[in-house]
Every structure is written in structure tokens, then in C-alpha cells.
Amino acid sequence: MTAPDTALEPALAAKPQTPFQRFLADFFDSKIATAGLVVLAIILFVAIFAPWISPQNPYDLSKLDIMDGRLEPGTKSMDGKPFLLGTDDQGRDMLSAIFYGLRTSLAVGVTASFCAMILGMTMGLTAAYFGGLVETIIMRIVDIQLSFPSILIALILLAVLGQGVDKIIIALIAVQWAYYARTTRGTALVERRKEYIEAAQCLALGDRRVVFRHLFPNCLPPIIVVNTVLIANAIALEATLSFLGLGLPITEPSLGLLIANGFTYLLSGKYWISFFPGVALLFTIVSINLVGDQLRDVLNPRLQK
Amino acid sequence: MPVYFIRRMMQSVLVLFVMSLLVFVGVFAIGNPIDILISPEADQHEIERATRALGLDKPLWEQYGLFVVNALKGDLGRSFVFNIPAIDLILQRMPATMELAITATFMGVLLGIPLGMWAGLRPESFSGKLIMSGSILGFSLPTFWVGLMLIMIFAVFLGWLPSTGRGQTREFLGVHLSILTWDGLRHLAMPAFNLALFKLSLVIRLARAGTREAILQDYVKFARAKGVSSRRIIGVHVFKNIMIPIVTVLGLELGSTIAFAVVTETVFAWPGMGKLIIDSINLLDRPVIVAYLMVIVFMFIFINLVVDLLYSVLDPRVRISESKG
Amino acid sequence: MTGGSDAPTLVVENLRTHFFTRAGVVKAVDDVSFTVTKGRILGLVGESGSGKSITGFSIIGLVDPPGRVVEGRILFQGRDLASLAENEARKLRGSRIAMIFQDPMMTLNPVLRIDTQMIEAVQAHEPVDRETARQRARDALGKVGIPSPDERLKAYPHQFSGGMRQRVAIATALLHRPELIICDEPTTALDVTIQGQILYEMQKLCRDSGTALIWITHDLSVIAGLADEVCVMYAGRIVEAGTVDEVLDRPLHPYTLGLIGSVPSRNVRGRPLAQIPGMTPSLLSLPPGCAFRTRCERADAACMEAPAITLPLANRPIRCVHPNLAASS
Numbered sequence: 001m002t003a004p005d006t007a008l009e010p011a012l013a014a015k016p017q018t019p020f021q022r023f024l025a026d027f028f029d030s031k032i033a034t035a036g037l038v039v040l041a042i043i044l045f046v047a048i049f050a051p052w053i054s055p056q057n058p059y060d061l062s063k064l065d066i067m068d069g070r071l072e073p074g075t076k077s078m079d080g081k082p083f084l085l086g087t088d089d090q091g092r093d094m095l096s097a098i099f100y101g102l103r104t105s106l107a108v109g110v111t112a113s114f115c116a117m118i119l120g121m122t123m124g125l126t127a128a129y130f131g132g133l134v135e136t137i138i139m140r141i142v143d144i145q146l147s148f149p150s151i152l153i154a155l156i157l158l159a160v161l162g163q164g165v166d167k168i169i170i171a172l173i174a175v176q177w178a179y180y181a182r183t184t185r186g187t188a189l190v191e192r193r194k195e196y197i198e199a200a201q202c203l204a205l206g207d208r209r210v211v212f213r214h215l216f217p218n219c220l221p222p223i224i225v226v227n228t229v230l231i232a233n234a235i236a237l238e239a240t241l242s243f244l245g246l247g248l249p250i251t252e253p254s255l256g257l258l259i260a261n262g263f264t265y266l267l268s269g270k271y272w273i274s275f276f277p278g279v280a281l282l283f284t285i286v287s288i289n290l291v292g293d294q295l296r297d298v299l300n301p302r303l304q305k
Numbered sequence: 306m307p308v309y310f311i312r313r314m315m316q317s318v319l320v321l322f323v324m325s326l327l328v329f330v331g332v333f334a335i336g337n338p339i340d341i342l343i344s345p346e347a348d349q350h351e352i353e354r355a356t357r358a359l360g361l362d363k364p365l366w367e368q369y370g371l372f373v374v375n376a377l378k379g380d381l382g383r384s385f386v387f388n389i390p391a392i393d394l395i396l397q398r399m400p401a402t403m404e405l406a407i408t409a410t411f412m413g414v415l416l417g418i419p420l421g422m423w424a425g426l427r428p429e430s431f432s433g434k435l436i437m438s439g440s441i442l443g444f445s446l447p448t449f450w451v452g453l454m455l456i457m458i459f460a461v462f463l464g465w466l467p468s469t470g471r472g473q474t475r476e477f478l479g480v481h482l483s484i485l486t487w488d489g490l491r492h493l494a495m496p497a498f499n500l501a502l503f504k505l506s507l508v509i510r511l512a513r514a515g516t517r518e519a520i521l522q523d524y525v526k527f528a529r530a531k532g533v534s535s536r537r538i539i540g541v542h543v544f545k546n547i548m549i550p551i552v553t554v555l556g557l558e559l560g561s562t563i564a565f566a567v568v569t570e571t572v573f574a575w576p577g578m579g580k581l582i583i584d585s586i587n588l589l590d591r592p593v594i595v596a597y598l599m600v601i602v603f604m605f606i607f608i609n610l611v612v613d614l615l616y617s618v619l620d621p622r623v624r625i626s627e628s629k630g
Numbered sequence: 631m632t633g634g635s636d637a638p639t640l641v642v643e644n645l646r647t648h649f650f651t652r653a654g655v656v657k658a659v660d661d662v663s664f665t666v667t668k669g670r671i672l673g674l675v676g677e678s679g680s681g682k683s684i685t686g687f688s689i690i691g692l693v694d695p696p697g698r699v700v701e702g703r704i705l706f707q708g709r710d711l712a713s714l715a716e717n718e719a720r721k722l723r724g725s726r727i728a729m730i731f732q733d734p735m736m737t738l739n740p741v742l743r744i745d746t747q748m749i750e751a752v753q754a755h756e757p758v759d760r761e762t763a764r765q766r767a768r769d770a771l772g773k774v775g776i777p778s779p780d781e782r783l784k785a786y787p788h789q790f791s792g793g794m795r796q797r798v799a800i801a802t803a804l805l806h807r808p809e810l811i812i813c814d815e816p817t818t819a820l821d822v823t824i825q826g827q828i829l830y831e832m833q834k835l836c837r838d839s840g841t842a843l844i845w846i847t848h849d850l851s852v853i854a855g856l857a858d859e860v861c862v863m864y865a866g867r868i869v870e871a872g873t874v875d876e877v878l879d880r881p882l883h884p885y886t887l888g889l890i891g892s893v894p895s896r897n898v899r900g901r902p903l904a905q906i907p908g909m910t911p912s913l914l915s916l917p918p919g920c921a922f923r924t925r926c927e928r929a930d931a932a933c934m935e936a937p938a939i940t941l942p943l944a945n946r947p948i949r950c951v952h953p954n955l956a957a958s959s
Binding site: 240278 | 441442456461560561568586594601602
Binding site for chain 2: 690692720721722723724725728729731733736737738739740741742746747750751754755799802803
């Protein structure tokens with residue numbers, strides 16, 4: 001955000017605030033968005049510190065006892081510690097599995113979205129700044145890609161590439177870069193017409209400098225908003241693909257794989273193996289979307305008071 | 306209009322060609338189906354014979370050329386697994402998927418338009434806000450998880466509905482349909498609702514936004530000034546105006562509904578194309594993968610064209626501007 | 631205020647229509663009274679935002695939330711419309727009271743054919759079959775000068791010109807021979823020649839059928855040629871009323887004086903055009919006292935109090951403490 005111009009905004013002069021303070025005040029104006037942010041903070045904390053706060057290491061096979069398999073939530077284990085959310089078929093504590101699963105899901109989603117953002121922004125800025133044939137080619141590819149549903153593109157790529165963390169991240173990047181490219185180009189085209197770009201060009205600054213030091217920072221707010229929504233989408237898509245058996249390998253189970261793993265037992269009434277990872281996934285996606293919606297409202301200059 | 310139509314056709318053919326190239330190269334360049342199809346004990350001779358029989362010994366460009374020529378003849382190769390033409394396999398499974406996708410679309414429209422219009426007429430009411438929150442959830446919940454929850458509630462705990470398969474089907478015009486039998490309907494209900502959820506949320510949003518915009522228009526006020534009942538204003542004046550964006554979007558979404566049926570079919574073991582493609586990917590049955598992707602891409606391009614035409618039928622303004630241009 | 635032996639078609643008494651917005655209460659119509667008689671035309675003049683359109687909507691009962699009529703009586707042939715149930719009001723709308731809107735591009739539904747929109751207007755008030763209703767619609771179109779009405783009935787609104795659309799709207803309004811028609815700037819969006827034709831036809835209609843007309847406009851020259859009486863509105867209030875001849879020949883209120891002076895005319899060519907300085911004040915933050923005070927050259931300390939209605943001349947009610955009583959302008 002830019003520095004406040006007290007001459008233009010006399011109403012704000014009454015309560016001296018930095019732009020960041022104003023941003024925070026606007027953000028916490030909505031109770032539901034605040035709740036979303038709190039939930040998201042908890043989820044992030046759990047994901048980052050999973051190895052230290054989990055009751056057990058769910059992937060240390062020596063700690064697992066097959067005799068503990070498929071226990072209901074709240075059942076006590078042999079050594080007296082209760083399995084709060086039950087256990088899966090191998091006697092793994094579901095709570096620990098979910099903590100680790102969140103870690104994987106978030107890591108994959110955030111990494112993929114971040115890489116897609118860098119690729120998409122570069123393409124979008126290039127298209128907007130240079131125009132002409134470059135723009136036509138890039139935007140035509142974007143249009144064609146966006147006319148196909150994300151899951152189809154991911155299916156094609158995974159059918160081609162096979163399984164693995166790197167493969168699914170590549171698939172997610174390929175799905176998402178076009179959204180970033182389109183948003184960035186749209187914003188950049190508006191910014192490009194503004195006088196500061198002309199001024200920078202008049203100073204005979206290099207193209208790269210104009211694009212990255214002048215154009216890029218001014219395109220950031222809408223990208224940040226798109227980014228939150230696309231991280232949620234990436235997490236949901238990864239979970240879906242893992243559920244279909246096309247995503248992550250069994251050695252690094254994300255939430256989607258945990259849910260798929262419990263699917264068989266769901267039909268016999270052992271709901272917890274699928275249900276609780278699903279709830280964790282749901283909270284993650286909804287809280288990110290809530291925060292994203294509020295960011296959009298707060299950062300949208302048209303809605304600013 | 307003809308010029309526009311021809312340009313659209315050529316664009317579509319180009320997309321089809323590029324996609325076929327991408328799909329073919331991608332699918333055939335990586336991995337070796339022989340490893341999967343032939344038992345590890347087979348000797349060198351047997352492997353060579355199988356490779357030749359499947360045409361895998363030829364260079365890639367020749368395989369692609371052959372593929373295109375055959376594709377134009379309607380031959381997309383034989384399934385490695387089922388040993389029948391891939392296109393036949395897909396066409397066998399297509400009615401199930403189409404039945405699911407179309408039922409889901411209708412469900413989305415029939416539930417979504419009334420709910421969305423209700424929310425649009427009463428945006429500040431509790432019910433209006435509840436409908437909107439529901440549609441936000443419908444957007445953000447992953448389809449497969451909702452499917453699992455449906456199974457958990459209606460099949461496992463309540464025991465009301467079956468959770469897998471199509472149930473009893475009846476033949477109609479040479480196609481087996483579940484919707485024609487009571488047992489089939491019971492099987493169709495959950496998967497169709499599951500697939501409909503995203504469309505439903507979309508239709509609610511479109512209908513709500515359209516209604517809110519339409520009721521502020523002068524033509525609604527003029528209709529009220531004419532003494533027309535509010536039921537007719539909402540049912541005719543508002544309804545016809547919001548149908549234009551809804552039909553457009555739903556038409557375009559039919560393709561993605563078919564693509565997303567992959568998830569629903571897997572959850573509910575619905576024997577359609579989607580389940581087939583997932584099984585084929587896991588078995589590396591490449592002709593089937595390629596054939597499926599080509600069929601889907603073709604359907605997409607076709608649907609986009611039809612929607613463009615349908616749009617001009619629905620909106621008289623488009624019709625006039627295009628016949629002029 | 632008016633002559634004529636007939637009982638008045640419409641009597642509006644102390645009408646107040648307020649909008650309850652988040653920013654505060656907007657008094658769009660604030661204590662407005664007037665009378666319209668059979669076969670006569672009342673002009674309601676004012677700048678945009680003066681409350682003249684809201685007055686029209688209040689009469690026909692189409693004020694949308696957050697606005698509502700908070701006070702006053704609207705006596706239509708002796709019945710108070712302000713206290714009518716919605717269903718009763720609907721029966722009057724379109725049959726006994728009709729309204730024509732400003733923008734003919736917007737008043738017809740773009741996705742419905744003309745016949746649909748006219749037949750529904752007939753059937754809303756009379757239980758006739760489609761074919762009869764269609765005949766009625768065709769006759770009405772013919773009456774307002776639309777050639778080959780049978781063909782035109784099957785057309786969509788976008789296939790008509792602006793003037794033709796407004797004729798369709800007028801034909802629709804005339805379907806049930808209403809006793810009162812409220813015209814909200816119906817000619818503003820049209821070419822001058824079309825405007826002339828429509829004004830002529832409306833005047834003729836009014837004389838012939840004895841329909842009472844309220845003509846809402848910002849254009850004094852239209853009023854001069856069309857109306858019998860005129861009410862000048864400013865910031866939600868009527869500041870001056872009287873017969874058209876009297877008010878235009880001898881405006882008493884400084885605002886009316888300014889409005890008349892602002893009309894470009896041949897006689898003053900070469901001289902700078904007169905204008906009223908400043909802008910219409912926001913109805914949310916009206917200056918205390920006379921609302922016109924801040925733009926008035928006669929304003930003084932006495933204007934700090936809201937002026938009551940006075941009668942400086944017979945039959946010439948105005949709201950001003952400094953009326954222009956000099957001889958004719």
C-alpha cells in the first residue's frame with residue numbers, strides 16, 4: 001500500500017494510523033474473517049510443529065502395533081494413552097496422522113501455488129509490458145488452458161508423468177499458472193497506462209528494471225488475493241488427486257490419501273479414519289477462503305472508505 | 306455469422322490437433338506398457354512379438370501419424386487390457402457418465418434457480434444469508450469428501466440409499482439408463498447430488514446476482530406500474546433475464562461436469578468413463594487414456610460451439626447484432 | 631389553486647416520503663401538496679434530486695425500500711392511496727393510474743416480445759383471453775401512431791427506435807383508459823421533433839378523454855407549451871405553484887426566476903447565459919432554514935428560518951420571505 005496522503009484524505013487525519021494499522025483494523029472488522037484467521041493460524045502451527053506436538057510419530061513403524069488397529073476415538077492404547085480420534089487399520093493414531101497430513105498437504109499446496117505464482121506473474125507481466133505477438137501467444141495459451149477444467153489438465157499430466165511429490169507439484173503449477181498470468185496481465189495493463197511507468201521509461205531505465213521495480217510491486221495486491229484462493233484450490237485438488245490414487249505416494253500421506261485409506265472402512269461404519277482427516281481438510285480450505293475473501297474486500301481500492 | 310462460425314470451427318480444429326499431439330506424445334513417450342502387460346517370465350521373443358503386435362516398435366512420429374489417420378477413421382487403438390477397441394470401451398461407458406452429468410446439471414438448475422432467486426429477493430433475510438453461506442461451502446468443499454459424507458450418512462448410518470453402482474437399468478433407445486427404474490433412481494440420487502453440488506452453488510450465485518440486478522431495472526418498475534402481479538414479474542420478467550447467463554455458464558460447465566464425474570464415479574463406483582480412465586491410468590492402458598482424453602476434448606469443443614449458438618437463440622439482442630455484423 | 635367545476639382527480643396533502651439510509655434519513659419529498667383536475671395537466675418542475683420523481687412514485691405506490699411514505703394523504707377520487715393495501719393498490723396501478731418513465735430504452739423488458747408485455751398489462755386487470763387482449767394491444771399501438779401494429783407486436787424492444795419505444799410505453803399506459811397518468815420526463819431522452827409529436831398527442835389525449843396528467847420534467851419550455859398548472863420543486867419541497875401563465879410571466883420565487891433565466895433563448899443571444907450559481911444541495915445535509923439560501927442572491931438573516939407557505943398574490947402560494955414582487959420580468 002502507498003503512504004497516506006493527508007491532503008487528499010482529510011478524514012483520516014483525525015485518527016493517525018499507518019496504512020498497515022488501517023489495513024489490520026479493516027481486516028478485523030469482520031468477525032467471520034477473524035475466526036477464519038485464528039483457525040488458519042492454529043492449522044499452520046500444527047502443520048509446522050507436527051513432529052513436536054504429535055502424540056506419536058505415525059510413520060515410525062516400530063511404534064505401531066497392529067493390535068491397535070481400527071480403534072474407536074477415545075479408546076485407550078496398551079500403554080494407557082488414549083487415541084483421541086481413533087486409529088487406522090495399522091494402529092496408527094489418527095490425530096498424529098492428521099497433523100503430519102496437514103504438514104504434507106500445506107507444503108505441497110503452498111509450494112505449488114508459489115511456483116505457479118512466479119511463473120504466471122512473469123508470463124503476465126511479459127505479456128502486458130511487451131504486448132504484440134508475445135502477448136497474443138501467451139494469452140492464447142492461457143485462454144485455451146482455462147477453457148479446460150483443472151482436473152482434466154491434472155489428469156493428463158499425471159497420466160503422463162506418473163506419481164510422486166515432484167510430479168504432483170508440477171501438475172498443480174501447470175493447472176494454476178494461467179490464473180496468475182491472467183490476473184497479473186489484467187492488473188498490469190491498468191498500471192501500465194499510469195504516468196509513473198511513462199516517467200520511468202522517460203528516464204531510460206531498462207525494461208527489466210521498469211517491469212520488476214516499478215510495475216511488479218503495484219500489481220501485488222490483487223495477486224495476493226488470488227494467491228490465497230489458489231492455495232486453497234491447490235490443497236483441494238491435491239487431496240482429490242491423492243484420493244483418486246494419482247497423487248502422493250503412500251510414503252508421504254497427505255490428507256487426501258488418509259481419507260482414501262479410510263474409505264474402505266467407512267462402509268463398515270468405521271467412519272473416523274476418513275471423517276477426521278476430511279474435517280481437517282475442510283477447516284483448512286474454508287479458513288483460507290474466508291481470509292482470502294476478506295483480503296479481497298480490504299485490498300480492493302474501489303471499496304475503500 | 307457464417308464467418309464467425311467458420312473461424313470458430315477452425316480454431317476448434319486447431320485446439321483439437323494440438324491437444325492430440327500433446328496427449329499422444331505425453332502418454333506414449335514415457336513408461337513402457339510392455340512391462341505391465343507381459344508377465345516378467347516372458348522371454349525376449351515373446352516380448353518382441355507383443356511389441357510388434359501393439360505397434361510399439363515403430364518410431365514415435367510414425368505411431369502418431371498412424372494414430373491420426375486411424376482416429377479420423379474412428380479407430381483410437383485397442384485397449385491393452387480388455388483387448389477391444391478403445392473407442393468402443395469408452396462409448397460403452399459413456400451413457401452412464403452422461404446420465405450422471407445431465408441429471409446433476411438438471412438438479413443444479415431445478416434447485417439452484419429457486420434458491421438463488423429467493424436469496425436475491427431477500428438478500429438481508431436469514432434464509433437468504435443461509436442460502437449464500439451454503440453456496441460458499443458448496444464451492445469450497447472438495448467433491449470427493451462430500452461424496453464420502455453422503456455415503457456415511459445416507460448409506461451407512463441411515464441405510465436409506467445404496468452407495469455403489471448403477472442399480473437396475475432399463476434400455477431406452479438402445480441405451481441402458483438407471484433413471485427409468487426405481488432401483489436405478491435410488492442408486493443415481495447420491496452421485497448426482499454429489500456432482501450437482503458445485504453447479505448448484507454456481508447457479509445460486511448467478512441467479513441471486515441476476516435477480517438483484519433485474520429487480521432494480523426500470524422494466525420491472527414499469528411492469529409493476531402496469532399492475533402486473535409480483536408473481537408474474539418474478540416468474541416471467543426476472544426469470545427470463547437471469548436465464549441467459551445461467552444457460553451460458555451451465556452449457557460451458559457441462560464439459561467440466563463430465564470431467565469432474567471422474568471423482569464422483571470413483572467414490573460411488575459408478576461404471577462410467579471417469580472410473581474407466583482412473584483404472585486405465587493405474588493400469589497404463591494407454592489407448593484407452595488417449596481415447597478418453599480425445600473424446601473429452603472433442604466434447605468440450607463441441608459444447609462450446611453449441612452454447613454459442615444457443616446463446617444467440619436466447620438473447621434476441623445477440624441475434625440482431627450478429628445478423629447485422 | 632385550480633379552476634374547473636369537476637371534483638379533483640387527485641389531491642395530495644402534506645406528502646412526506648423519506649429514505650432511511652445508513653447515512654441518515656433522506657427527506658426526498660417533504661410536505662408536498664397539490665391538486666390535479668380532470669382533463670388538466672400539472673407540471674412538476676425541478677432539478678434532478680428535487681424529489682419530483684419520488685413524488686410521482688409515491689402517488690402510484692412504487693417507492694422502493696429503504697424509502698417509504700411516512701406522512702400525508704394521497705386522495706385519488708376520494709380514496710386515500712397512502713393507506714391502501716398492496717393488492718388494492720396493484721389493482722389501481724395500470725388500470726386507473728398509469729405511469730410512463732423517462733428512459734424508453736429501459737422500461738421495456740429486452741427479452742420479452744412487445745405483445746407479451748402488452749397482453750400481460752391487459753390481462754392484469756381484465757379476465758379476457760389472449761386473442762382479445764392482443765386486439766386491444768394492437769388498437770392501442772395504432773392509436774399512438776405505430777405503423778403496421780400487427781407486425782410490430784411480434785418484435786422485441788431493441789428492434790424499435792427510442793421514440794417508438796416510448797410510444798409503446800404510452801400505448802401500454804393507455805390500455806385501460808386511466809383517469810390519471812404520471813409522466814416522468816417521458817420525452818427527455820428523445821429527439822426534439824419526436825418530443826414535439828409526443829407532447830402534442832398527450833395534450834390531445836388529455837383534452838379528449840378527460841384524463842388528468844402529471845408531467846414531471848426539468849425543462850420549463852416543455853411546461854410552458856403543455857401544462858395548465860405548475861409546481862416548482864426544490865430540495866423535496868414545492869417552492870412555488872400557480873397556473874403556467876402566471877408563474878412563467880411573473881415568477882415570485884428567486885429559484886423560479888433563476889430557472890426561467892437559465893433557459894437559453896434567442897432574445898438574449900450574445901449575452902452570457904444566466905445561471906443559478908452552485909449545485910443542488912445533498913438532501914442528507916440540507917442547510918438549515920431555506921434550502922435555496924446558499925444559492926440565492928436575496929438571502930439574508932431572515933432566511934435562516936425555514937419559510938412557511940405564504941400567498942403574496944392571490945392563488946400564488948410560495949415558500950420565500952423575499953418574493954420577487956417587482957413588475958413582470
